[in-house]
Amino acid sequence: MIGRIYKGTGGLYTVKTEKGYLELKARKNILKKGAELRAGDYVELSDSVIEELIPRKNTLIRPPVSNIDKLLIVIALRNPDPCFYNIDKMIAVAEYHGIEPVLILNKNDYEDTSGVSQVYGELPYRSYFISASERIGTDAVINEINGCTCVLSGVSGVGKSTLLNAIAPELLRETGDVSERLRRGKHTTRCAELFDVCGGTIADTPGFSSLELEAFDLKDRSKLAECFSEFREFFSECRFHDCAHVKDLGCAVREAVEEGKIKKSRYESYIQMYEELGEYKKWEDK
Ligand SMILES: Nc1nc2c(ncn2[C@@H]2O[C@H](COP(=O)(O)OP(=O)(O)O)[C@@H](O)[C@H]2O)c(=O)[nH]1
Ligand SMILES: [Mg+2]
Ligand SMILES: [Zn+2]
Structure with missing residues (x-):
């Protein structure tokens, strides 16, 4: 069986x-x-x-969940203000593991003052603008979960629990900053649990508000650029086939950034992650 x-x-x-x-x-x-x-x-x-x-089709260490189809990345337009680097990291981790990233831009009732909508509404990933507390746009999230195994991620306060309550009230999640803080104080267990909701399965991962770079398991940072989906079409135009897209001459990715075809913030995240992975490797070798 x-x-x-x-x-x-x-x-x-x-x-x-x-x-x-x-x-x-x-x-x-x-x-x-x-x-x-x-x-x-x-x-x-x-x-x-x-x-x-x-x-396994794939597996994450933090949070510890296997065979994931989609990573539902919840981003608040404001309060808390979005950290682009953190979002890009989550997208890249998903890509690296063969998990489809889906972007959920929550708190759409706020004005976007950071430009987060322009960046993440225009990437080659599905994105939804919703308000979890007003229950606007949440049906799209239900459709994404249907038939799939999903992990919900996003930093504390973006509205993950509010969203879960809207789409799967049977789970009854505590919301708000106070409950979050209390919960973290009380429970030290960091174990994941699956729930069947919305015709699919969602992993609840208390203690993991966002994916960590160590969970990347990426020892070879030359694979990192592949995890930035909108970079890929430019690789074949780089002068050197082993271009790292960092300081290399004739790099078509960098050119695309200059021409505004790739968002600057995405490229900056790439560089920062590339450097971080280098440090990680050095640390590993010791
Ligand atoms: N303005 C606004 N606030 C929201 C929205 N969704 C959630 N919130 C609020 O954001 C706070 C954090 O939500 P919560 O679901 O606990 O976030 P979590 O830490 O990601 O689980 C709560 O006070 C929610 O009421 C929304 O669409 N608009
Ligand atoms: Mg929560
Ligand atoms: Zn290049």
Whole structure:
């Protein structure tokens, strides 16, 4: 029988199967030392134990979730003001793992004073302008979740819980800054859990407000540019086939930035991430 892990703590896993939810332990040594089964993993089971991990389509370490179709990135037009670099990092992490990024621009009732709409409304990703608290545009999010496994991400205060309450009231999330702070103080567990909502599955990942660069698992930073979708069409025009698109002569990506074909902020994020990954690698080598 095949099942999917919906939750796992302390070596006991909640597995969704054709017979309903089962609480199971995993057979020893089904994973390499130190590795753990994660929410979202598909597994093969016998009567009373998880026998085998079915190869993952993708997996994240932080938050620990596998087989993700979409990363729903929630961005507030204001309050909190958007951090472009952080958003670009989330998009790149998704791209790197073969997860489709979907941009949800929330708090559309505010005026956009940062220019975030122009940047993220015009990338080659689907984007939606919504107001979670007013429940405007939230049907589009329901449609995105339908038939997919999704992870919701975005920094604290952007409206993730408000959005979840609007589209899946059965989950009943606490909202607001105070509850967020309280929650973080109380619970130190950082475990992910899947929920079936809106015809799909969503991962709730308390303690993970945004993806971390370490979770990138990207040792070879030459792959980073690939994670910036709108850069790709220019690669073949760079003078050198191994162009890093940093200071290289005849770089078509840099030219596209100069000509306004690529947003400056996106390119700046690329450079910053490229440098950060270099530092990460140095640190790794020690
Ligand atoms: N003005 C406005 N406020 C919103 C909107 N959506 C959520 N909020 C407010 O933003 C605050 C943070 O929301 P919350 O859902 O807790 O954010 P989370 O930290 O991402 O889960 C709350 O006070 C919400 O009422 C919206 O569309 N417009
Ligand atoms: Mg919340
Ligand atoms: Zn180049």
